[in-house]
Amino acid sequence: MNTGARGRGRLRGGDVLQDEFGTALKLEEQLGKGGQGEVWSVAGGRSAVKVLRTVSGEDVSRLRTRLELVRRFDLGGIPIARPLAMLDREQSGRVGYVMELLGDMTGIGSLAKPPTTEPVVDWYRRTGGLRRRLRLLTLAAEALGGLHAKAVAYADVSPDNIRVSRDSAHEQVWLIDPDNLTVGSTVTDTSVYTPGYGAPEVVGELAGCSTASDSYAFAVLAFHVLVLAHPFVGERVYEDPFALEDDAFSGKLPWIDHPTDDRNRTRQGLPRDSVLTKGLKRLFALTFEDGLHKAGLRPALLEWRTKLDQAAMSAIMCPSCAHSYYPSSAACPWCGTVRPLLARCDLYAHVPAQPEGSGLPQRDMETGRLESLLLTSGEPVPVRARNAVVCLDRGPSSLTVDADEPVVEIAWNGRSEVTVERVGHHEVWLQDPSGERRVPLQLGYRKEIPVSSSGRWTVRFGPNEQIHCFLRFRSQPLQQGVNR
Numbered sequence: 001m002n003t004g005a006r007g008r009g010r011l012r013g014g015d016v017l018q019d020e021f022g023t024a025l026k027l028e029e030q031l032g033k034g035g036q037g038e039v040w041s042v043a044g045g046r047s048a049v050k051v052l053r054t055v056s057g058e059d060v061s062r063l064r065t066r067l068e069l070v071r072r073f074d075l076g077g078i079p080i081a082r083p084l085a086m087l088d089r090e091q092s093g094r095v096g097y098v099m100e101l102l103g104d105m106t107g108i109g110s111l112a113k114p115p116t117t118e119p120v121v122d123w124y125r126r127t128g129g130l131r132r133r134l135r136l137l138t139l140a141a142e143a144l145g146g147l148h149a150k151a152v153a154y155a156d157v158s159p160d161n162i163r164v165s166r167d168s169a170h171e172q173v174w175l176i177d178p179d180n181l182t183v184g185s186t187v188t189d190t191s192v193y194t195p196g197y198g199a200p201e202v203v204g205e206l207a208g209c210s211t212a213s214d215s216y217a218f219a220v221l222a223f224h225v226l227v228l229a230h231p232f233v234g235e236r237v238y239e240d241p242f243a244l245e246d247d248a249f250s251g252k253l254p255w256i257d258h259p260t261d262d263r264n265r266t267r268q269g270l271p272r273d274s275v276l277t278k279g280l281k282r283l284f285a286l287t288f289e290d291g292l293h294k295a296g297l298r299p300a301l302l303e304w305r306t307k308l309d310q311a312a313m314s315a316i317m318c319p320s321c322a323h324s325y326y327p328s329s330a331a332c333p334w335c336g337t338v339r340p341l342l343a344r345c346d347l348y349a350h351v352p353a354q355p356e357g358s359g360l361p362q363r364d365m366e367t368g369r370l371e372s373l374l375l376t377s378g379e380p381v382p383v384r385a386r387n388a389v390v391c392l393d394r395g396p397s398s399l400t401v402d403a404d405e406p407v408v409e410i411a412w413n414g415r416s417e418v419t420v421e422r423v424g425h426h427e428v429w430l431q432d433p434s435g436e437r438r439v440p441l442q443l444g445y446r447k448e449i450p451v452s453s454s455g456r457w458t459v460r461f462g463p464n465e466q467i468h469c470f471l472r473f474r475s476q477p478l479q480q481g482v483n484r
Contacts, residue, residue, distance in 0.1 A: 011038060017049060017092040019085040025049055025098065031176070032107065032160030034194055037096065039160070039176065045103035047084060048176060051096040060086075060095050063179060067097055070178050077403075078146040079139075080175040102174045106166045108136060109159020112224040120228070120270075121334055124323075128168040130226070130275055131324035134312035136164050137222050138305055139173040139404065142386070144218060145301035147181070148211040155180035155209040157217035158194035159224070171404075182209055196230060197221060200251030200293055212295035218304060219287040226276060229269030231255045231288055236264055255288035274333040277314070277326060279307040309387070313373050316342065327374055340376050343412045343451065344474045345459075347371045347387060352465050364464070373471075377414030382406035382423070388461045388469050389426055401426050408441075408459060410471075412451075418473060420459055421446040429460040431470075438464075449473070 017025045026043040033039075037052040052063065067083040075082070081099040089095060111127055114120045124130075140162050147154055154161075156177055163174040180192045192209055193202050197220050199213035200206075207213075223231045232248040233241075234256045247253050254261035257272065272281065283299045291298035315324040316339070323334035331338050349367040375381060385392060386403040407424040420441065422428045428441040430449065433456045441447055449457045451473045462468025 011040065011051060013040075017051075017094060017096075018088045019098050020088050021085055022088070023085070023098075031163075032158070034156075034158070034160075036192070041101060042098070046101060047098050048081070048101040049087070049096055049098055050177060050179065051087070051094050054095060060089060063095060063097065066179050070181050073152060073181065074150060075147075078175075079143050079173055080147075081178050083178055097179065099176060099178060101176065102163070102172065104166050105163040105172070105174055107160040108140065108162040108164045108173075108221065108225060111136070111164070112159065112228055114228060121323075124228075124270075125321070125334070126168065128171075129322075129324045130326075131312055131315040131317075132168060132171060133225050134308050134315065135171050136173060137225060138308040138312055139171065140164075140175075141218060141222075141301050141305035141308055142403070143173055143175055144214055145305055148214065148301055151183055151211075153182050153209050153211045154214050155182055155192045156194060157214050157221060158197050159221060160194075162221070180209075193217070196232075196249055198249065199295065201295060203250045207295070210295065211300075212298050215298045215301055215304070216287060216291070216295070218301065219284060219298070222280075222304065222308070223284055226280075227269040227272065229256065229266060231257070231284070232264065233268075234264030234266040238266070238268075251292050255284075255292075257284070258289065259285075271333065273329075274325065277307070277311045277328075280311060283307055310371055313371055313387070316340075316374055316376050317379055319376070341414065343375045343418070345373050345375065345410065345418070345471045346474070347373070347469055347471055349390065349467065349469050350460070350462075350464070351467055366470075370469070373410070375410065375412040375418070377412055380409045380411040380421075383408050383410060383471070385424065385426060390462070390467050390469060407461065410459075416451050417448050418451055419446050419448050426461060427463075429463070431458045431460055433457060 011027060013027055015027045019025060027040040028043050029041045031039045031041055031048060037050060039048055039050045041048050064086060070083055081101060084098040087094050087096040111133055114123045144154055161177045163176055165172045197217040199216035202209055202213050220231055232253060232255055237244045237248045253264045256264055256266045283304060287298050314326060316327050317324050318332040318335060318337055319340060320337040321335040323332060325333055327339060327342055346369045348370060351365045353363050371387060373381060385401045385405045385407050388407045389401050392401050392403050405424050407426050408428055409421045409423050411419045422441040422443050422445060430439040430441055430447055456472055459471040460468060
């Protein structure tokens, strides 16, 4: 066992540090490295260590104060690492702390770095394709948005700090590096950002980290993961990064898809129509044009979460090449196979009648279409709690409903029926077109529902006397898709 970390300036795998409680921490893999220091996974797979570059007593005191502040934040329901312990400075010769870590995860930036040994198209599919990238970014936006809802900024949104499942069959997101959480910083604070992802006002030391700088960094990251190109690294920057990279990252050059300024164009990256919906293109344009130097004009994380989720729900799978793509294309953009027939189920919310004198509607009402789920024949698609359940903190019998939990799975037979299977513990009802017959769907049970012009069966996620969401199926297969 290598215990020589104290006498060396550089950490390496196998080094053993110790926390303030005397626990030995054997370093395994370097998860990230930046201006503040390094993050390493610890043997055992359930924790990580962040080691700061400086070792002064003032740094120790400042870090301890920040971690105590983070511990007081209400972070319930947000997938973020909690600080566990400080490092023992006397034993380790290091300033840092131990945090929670989920096993078998990697930085989301790995999904933006295709290898040189494999065709990009094959690698993009093998790592989950478009739909998985959209889902992971949705979860990341939801996690960051959860912090913002508590008036807390994450401060260092980066490819390494957002961890995702390494296995492409899984979709889990975990935020690390919690010591930078802040309720607002000033320009006198040490700037915390990853080069290439810092907002212009933070890079230029005109303002401190904020929820708006988080939103900017997330937009850069999302574009990079989906398009496989940095939004501010065009041909000019590629040709002379030493001279122009600082200008690009501080907002002095236009972004690569600017509609009128072509000084920073590039041939790099995937075709935008293949990986971005109209809604996502609009959010990127708002962030990198109007919001480039006006932080208040940037879309909030809630908007990113909504548009990414809509895009993920609308993406369909090509039966020939197994790539996912948007149904606005008449053919698969990856292999050219003609798009199959589609059916659509639309999500609405039911609002029950309210008592007289309440000032609220006194008859049952329903909202307009909230989201759409597109179906191809033979491919079961889950409907998750984040879409189906209005109140995620309450389920049947007071059970907690996890936002990412599948509630039902829907499959279309390509003709006039869909099969609905309840796969979660939240209650599900089927209601006939007359509205008079309600059939509860038990866990694990399947029910075939006719989809025809003569009736409108609905799948409901709550009783009529409560606000709830429901699905309504289109009566005919769609020949034309959507791109929202």
